[in-house]
Amino acid sequence: MAILCNAETRLLVQGMGRMGRFHAGLSLEYGTQVVGGVHPGKGGTTIDGIPVFNTVADAMAETEANASVIFVPPPGAADAILEAADAGIALSACITEGIPALDMLRAKRSLAGSGLRLVGPNCPGVVTPEQCRIGIMPAQITRPGPVGVISRSGTLTYEAVDQLSRLGIGQSTCLGIGGDAIIGTTFVDALRLFEDDPDTAAVIMIGEIGGSAEETAAAFIRDEMSKPVAAFIAGQNAPPGKRMGHAGAIIAGGKGRASDKIAALEAAGVFVAPSPAEIAETLAKNVPELAGS
Amino acid sequence: MNVHEYQAKDLLRQYGVAVPAGGMAATPAEAEEVARGLDKGLVVVKAQVHAGGRGKGGGIKLAHSPAEAKQVAGEILGMQLKTHQTGPEGKLVRKVYVESGSEIAHEYYLGVVLDRAEEKLAIIASTEGGVEIEQVAAETPERIITVNVDGNAALPGYAARRVGFGLGFDGAQVKQLEVFLSGLFRLFVEKDCSLAEINPLVLTQGGDLLALDCKLNFDDNALYRHADVAALRDPEEEDARERAAQEIDLAYVGLDGNIGCMVNGAGLAMATLDMIQYCGGSPANFLDAGGGADKEKVKEAFKIILRDENVRAILVNIFGGIVRCDLIAEGVVAAAAELGIEVPLVVRLQGTNAEAGREILAASGLDITPAETLREAGERAVAAVGGA
Numbered sequence: 001m002a003i004l005c006n007a008e009t010r011l012l013v014q015g016m017g018r019m020g021r022f023h024a025g026l027s028l029e030y031g032t033q034v035v036g037g038v039h040p041g042k043g044g045t046t047i048d049g050i051p052v053f054n055t056v057a058d059a060m061a062e063t064e065a066n067a068s069v070i071f072v073p074p075p076g077a078a079d080a081i082l083e084a085a086d087a088g089i090a091l092s093a094c095i096t097e098g099i100p101a102l103d104m105l106r107a108k109r110s111l112a113g114s115g116l117r118l119v120g121p122n123c124p125g126v127v128t129p130e131q132c133r134i135g136i137m138p139a140q141i142t143r144p145g146p147v148g149v150i151s152r153s154g155t156l157t158y159e160a161v162d163q164l165s166r167l168g169i170g171q172s173t174c175l176g177i178g179g180d181a182i183i184g185t186t187f188v189d190a191l192r193l194f195e196d197d198p199d200t201a202a203v204i205m206i207g208e209i210g211g212s213a214e215e216t217a218a219a220f221i222r223d224e225m226s227k228p229v230a231a232f233i234a235g236q237n238a239p240p241g242k243r244m245g246h247a248g249a250i251i252a253g254g255k256g257r258a259s260d261k262i263a264a265l266e267a268a269g270v271f272v273a274p275s276p277a278e279i280a281e282t283l284a285k286n287v288p289e290l291a292g293s
Numbered sequence: 294m295n296v297h298e299y300q301a302k303d304l305l306r307q308y309g310v311a312v313p314a315g316g317m318a319a320t321p322a323e324a325e326e327v328a329r330g331l332d333k334g335l336v337v338v339k340a341q342v343h344a345g346g347r348g349k350g351g352g353i354k355l356a357h358s359p360a361e362a363k364q365v366a367g368e369i370l371g372m373q374l375k376t377h378q379t380g381p382e383g384k385l386v387r388k389v390y391v392e393s394g395s396e397i398a399h400e401y402y403l404g405v406v407l408d409r410a411e412e413k414l415a416i417i418a419s420t421e422g423g424v425e426i427e428q429v430a431a432e433t434p435e436r437i438i439t440v441n442v443d444g445n446a447a448l449p450g451y452a453a454r455r456v457g458f459g460l461g462f463d464g465a466q467v468k469q470l471e472v473f474l475s476g477l478f479r480l481f482v483e484k485d486c487s488l489a490e491i492n493p494l495v496l497t498q499g500g501d502l503l504a505l506d507c508k509l510n511f512d513d514n515a516l517y518r519h520a521d522v523a524a525l526r527d528p529e530e531e532d533a534r535e536r537a538a539q540e541i542d543l544a545y546v547g548l549d550g551n552i553g554c555m556v557n558g559a560g561l562a563m564a565t566l567d568m569i570q571y572c573g574g575s576p577a578n579f580l581d582a583g584g585g586a587d588k589e590k591v592k593e594a595f596k597i598i599l600r601d602e603n604v605r606a607i608l609v610n611i612f613g614g615i616v617r618c619d620l621i622a623e624g625v626v627a628a629a630a631e632l633g634i635e636v637p638l639v640v641r642l643q644g645t646n647a648e649a650g651r652e653i654l655a656a657s658g659l660d661i662t663p664a665e666t667l668r669e670a671g672e673r674a675v676a677a678v679g680g681a
Binding site: 071074084099100101102103106108124131138141153154155157179181206208210213232236237238239245246247249254275277 | 644
């Protein structure tokens with residue numbers, strides 16, 4: 001079953017530029033049903049065997065797509081998200097990095113009440129192993145199994161997945177929720193989906209400095225999660241006031257420190273890995289029944 | 294992106310937010326002239342650097358005549374101003390702002406920020422002005438008023454009224470605040486600020502509200518649509534290495550350790566710093582080479598890392614998703630040959646084409662220490678600088 005996407009998912013690619021085409025190809029290769037692309041002005045053409053439409057609405061009418069991945073450059077990305085919502089897409093993963101924060105603030109307000117679940121922006125997307133790849137993750141490192149993986153970072157997601165796979169532990173679904181200050185699906189949203197997913201037995205959550213999403217997640221885990229959660233928080237030694245690559249990774253006004261996040265998670269019963277090399281190990285040690293799953 | 298106080302105040306004026314009369318000066322003679330043009334006797338001469346706490350560091354001085362303004366400007370210009378935000382080496386003062394002195398009845402705090410948790414904008418105000426708002430939040434949180442509003446251009450009137458009456462203003466003062474705050478809010482939204490802070494906002498003895506100091510930060514991601522704001526960038530205020538990295542689309546933050554780091558992805562880059570510290574070492578920098586890292590970028594990244602004289606070893610940690618490890622390996626070999634890298638190199642390649650990458654490194658004949666896992670990478674980098 002997994003969460004968010006599976007073998008039934010019918011994917012549209014919004015923005016068939018260089019990145020969009022490249023990853024549409026990799027997703028097709030992985031077995032994902034990539035049913036169309038959207039690129040204004042190129043409607044009616046076919047790119048790499050994928051039919052292209054001018055608008056998401058046109059694509060929906062022809063393809064019965066239910067998900068999209070957005071590669072539209074920053075100035076038009078928030079608009080692309082709203083276009084997906086308007087057309088009735090159920091799930092969009094926005095890969096675009098560099099969307100102005102106020103654009104996302106307004107887009108997120110507009111999404112309230114729409115049927116769209118947004119993942120990202122500034123995220124690597126979603127993979128349900130051997131079923132569906134949405135976005136840019138190297139899906140070949142994943143393997144099917146019982147652990148859900150949620151992360152604010154792309155490459156650190158790969159690191160955790162690789163560690164799990166090396167221990168012989170597979171994943172139900174892996175998703176990157178994005179490194180920006182304002183994002184669609186939050187840790188709490190993703191944790192709730194994993195808690196309700198019968199195929200997921202445990203969760204790995206990778207946070208980082210900046211904001212208070214990890215503290216909010218800790219409260220949710222304490223109050224509403226029955227499944228075990230292991231975590232790692234990146235940026236334990238980051239200097240205050242400096243943006244560490246991600247737009248949202250900044251300790252500002254004494255808030256957003258890794259130490260506060262770790263304390264909140266530990267108090268909620270989460271197994272926090274002492275180093276980034278021990279993320280999967282920490283989960284495996286505390287949940288021995290996962291071994292070889 | 295940050296701007297200077299004098300630039301921020303120019304923007305405030307454009308948006309109808311009341312600020313004292315004043316002007317920027319780059320020489321003592323210019324400071325004298327600005328002071329002469331102001332109608333009051335008392336002027337304030339303020340160092341223009343991108344850091345708070347200027348007053349305590351000796352960067353803000355009073356002058357009672359244009360001649361005295363010239364004299365104190367002479368003292369401030371060229372000084373190495375040290376505050377709690379500049380670091381121990383301080384910042385060279387190249388410009389001063391000369392403005393009319395104000396007769397202050399009370400100091401307040403007023404700010405607009407992006408509230409990540411609420412996913413709205415927040416107007417933050419306090420009766421405790423002139424001190425850091427973080428300190429007020431920690432010590433007397435009940436003296437902070439927060440009003441959340443949507444990110445539309447027009448500030449709702451009730452929001453300004455909640456702030457004004459919350460600060461204890463009377464009806465006429467609240468009307469004044471509505472004009473002041475709606476201008477500030479419109480500036481925030483129209484110019485894509487990430488922070489707009491008036492600290493202190495002063496109530497003068499004459500009953501006027503004035504922005505005595507102002508700090509504006511702008512969303513880097515939105516600068517493409519604000520050429521006027523982008524033009525306010527002062528490269529002298531930015532770390533030379535961070536600027537050089539930014540120009541080639543790399544994210545770099547200088548730190549004070551001795552292990553240089555080159556990583557792809559911000560999260561893994563932060564985690565690599567954590568790994569080094571966990572192993573007892575100390576990283577020299579954060580560097581995210583990004584998703585599009587190739588041979589040329591790797592070389593440029595090495596150049597930036599090696600500009601730091603403290604670097605005694607370099608750790609390359611790549612988890613190839615989109616990035617191909619063989620291309621990274623070619624970049625490492627080319628950079629090592631062209632730049633004559635003399636410090637030990639520890640390289641971990643994982644993910645897409647990692648095996649091919651490792652073969653390229655092995656065949657190069659370069660003295661490169663390979664690492665398989667993140668733990669090995671951290672341990673070997675720390676060992677390369679002589680251990681913990």
